[in-house]
Amino acid sequence: MAEHILQDGVFPIVGWAGPGGEMIREDVMTGMATAGFTVSHSNAGGGLDDVKRALDIAAAAGIRLLLVHPAYHVGDDYELTAERRTRITELVKAIQDHPGLYGYHLRDEPRFHVLPRLAEVADFIRDMDTYHLIYINHFPPIRGFGAPTVEWFWREYIRLCQPTMLSYDHYPVQVGTAAEIERDAALPHVFPSGKIVVKPDFFEALDLLRNLSNYHGIPFWAFTCAVRHGAYPAPEEGHLRFQLFNDLAYGARGLQYFTYAHDQAMVRPDGSTTETWELARRINREIHTLAPVLRELTNVGTYHHGPLWSGTRALPGGGEPLSVVVEGDPATVGFFRREDGQRFILVSNANPCDWARLTLKINVDQEKLYWVDPKDGVTRELWPVNPRAQLVTLAPGEGRLFQLGGEGQGKNF
Secondary structure, three states, rough: OOHHHOOOOOOOOOEOOOOOOHHHHHHHHHHHHHHHOOOOEEEEOOHHHHHHHHHHHHHHOOOOOEEEEEOOOOOOOOOOHHHHHHHHHHHHHHHHOOOEEEEEEEEEOOHHHHHHHHHHHHHHHHHHHHOOOEEEEEOOOOOOOOOOOOOHHHHHHHHHHHOOOOOOOHHHHHHOOOHHHHOOOOOOOOEEHHHHEOOOOHHHHHHHHHHHHHHHOOOOEEEEOOOOEEOOOOHHHHHHHHHHHHHHHHOOEEHHHOOOOOHHOEOOOOOOOOOHHHHHHHHHHHHHHHHHHHEEEEEEEEEEEEOOOOOOOOOOOOOOOOOOEEEEEEEEEEEEEEOOOOOOEEEOOOOOOEEEEEEEEEEEOOEEEEEEOOOOEEEEEEEOOOOOEEEEEEOOOOOOEEEEEEOOOOOOO
């Protein structure tokens, strides 16, 4: 058995605001697993019998719960009193060996002054249960939220709370006004064909977490917005892929959908599913196929081809060790390394609305460019085979994983 749940070999895909209470039932949880979700962020209720019932149903369906519970929910005025210590101890001791448990959700989007309280509760639970995840999700890393700077916030969070993963939410795809689209149409984060504006700090936030993750050796998780609300549109497949595959190109080791059951985003109270559920099922199937490769890789740099957004870096012009040049439409290119030295790139269409046509050119003699097929995870030679220049078309937001050199396992056709 792994020492920590993040080492258990299952790629975490989280349905945030997942089924809760009486909605945690066999048909709903089985449907969640069918759509490729492995973790449900769920409130099962305050009673121990309710929690155990929910964990039993989730485990039978192949889902684990990221459990929301009032005993350890750290509000702004929370104090870890003797009564709360007793309640938390009873709960943890009763469920810590349950196969349906993924972790304990302490707080969503805390401000800076709450971090010491979160650290106290995290340490208290961790003293009893070192295996399951202590989960805290944060505001987008675009300002300090009570700390002098955003870097100060995150460094203090890591120092105080000693997390085993980092998580933040940032929902970048919004409907633009006609005036905004007309005024800013030439900017790289504006997509007139879909009347969509992407928040220009989307990549900057990802890069900060990529750097913190690499420096501290802590994996990070990121989100996609999967529910219509405010200025956020009902998600199209390209919107979801754009967020998820750019998350992966920056090295994310877990993905989260906001939301699953809340506001009928993917499942209705009667258990029927929505069009967004079907989109997620299709995308998640691909991600799980690529996951055995992705889990072995370490991000060593992420670059951009095309107009640069805030906080992005241009793809170098080729040569070792970055041996790939991209020509054509804008793309995000994440470079990865496996322990044996094998190199990979994850190329993502930087447009959530339109197709991209790219040519990938490899600059190292005697090497081929292989495609990791999302249908079955097999590393295949591209067709027509030209190891030094490959034409690639990407659907809106689509990402593809390529191996640079080494050996393949078969041909594409």
